[in-house]
Amino acid sequence: MAIKTHFKSTKKLTSIKPIKKVSKAKAHEIMELLCKEYPDADCELVFKSDFQLLISVILSAQTTDKQVNKVTPALFKKFPTAQKLAEADLNEIKEIIRPTGYYNSKSTNIQHCAQELIKNYQGQVPSNLEELTKLPGVGRKTANVVLGIVHKIPGWTVDTHVQRLSKRLGFTQEKDPHKIEIALQKLFPNRDWSKLSITLIWHGRRVCFAKSPNCKGCPVNHLCPSSLI
Numbered sequence: 001m002a003i004k005t006h007f008k009s010t011k012k013l014t015s016i017k018p019i020k021k022v023s024k025a026k027a028h029e030i031m032e033l034l035c036k037e038y039p040d041a042d043c044e045l046v047f048k049s050d051f052q053l054l055i056s057v058i059l060s061a062q063t064t065d066k067q068v069n070k071v072t073p074a075l076f077k078k079f080p081t082a083q084k085l086a087e088a089d090l091n092e093i094k095e096i097i098r099p100t101g102y103y104n105s106k107s108t109n110i111q112h113c114a115q116e117l118i119k120n121y122q123g124q125v126p127s128n129l130e131e132l133t134k135l136p137g138v139g140r141k142t143a144n145v146v147l148g149i150v151h152k153i154p155g156w157t158v159d160t161h162v163q164r165l166s167k168r169l170g171f172t173q174e175k176d177p178h179k180i181e182i183a184l185q186k187l188f189p190n191r192d193w194s195k196l197s198i199t200l201i202w203h204g205r206r207v208c209f210a211k212s213p214n215c216k217g218c219p220v221n222h223l224c225p226s227s228l229i
């Protein structure tokens with residue numbers, strides 16, 4: 001899809017006051033407009049199996065999907081399945097995933113995760129939140145991404161973008177990711193959760209930047225309580 005380019009605002013969001021919550025109707029209007037802006041919003045990680053998606057999402061912590069996509073072709077060429085990754089030399093994994101940062105803990109996590117999949121799930125990715133979040137390196141955020149894409153089970157992916165935007169847009173004043181998830185669950189219908197998560201993530205990556213949001217080029221600047229224009 002063609003991405004619109006906008007001038008970045010030099011203004012910053014410096015308010016320390018909690019942003020006023022918007023009504024449910026306004027929240028729905030905002031998300032309708034954002035969904036129209038990003039009709040093709042989808043996961044930007046590249047993977048060929050459920051297992052590869054799970055490992056890619058674990059690697060995406062504290063880095064970008066772009067960076068993950070740079071290392072996973074080599075990683076999955078060498079270790080395409082849970083069995084292969086479970087038996088791999090840990091130092092080899094570390095070397096390959098080093099550019100994603102935190103490579104010591106990430107390499108241990110993905111290998112232990114692969115070992116758990118072999119031991120308890122015949123190498124398959126489990127289909128519920130409880131089992132997924134017991135795997136090494138898998139929190140609610142990772143589990144919800146995997147459940148949404150692999151098993152088509154709707155869920156909110158409360159990553160850094162969803163945390164920031166849900167506050168700026170006045171959807172919630174909560175700070176804790178799990179509390180934000182619950183607030184968003186109450187605000188929007190269950191069937192839309194995954195689609196709305198990825199839409200907010202795309203808006204955060206392209207327009208509503210952490211430091212200098214591009215309010216001038218934002219399609220919801222007339223509705224957003226944090227708009228700088």
Ligand code: SF4
Nearest residue numbers: 208213215218221224
């Ligand atoms: S107007 Fe748009 S870019 Fe600006 S803070 Fe609100 S959502 Fe973010």
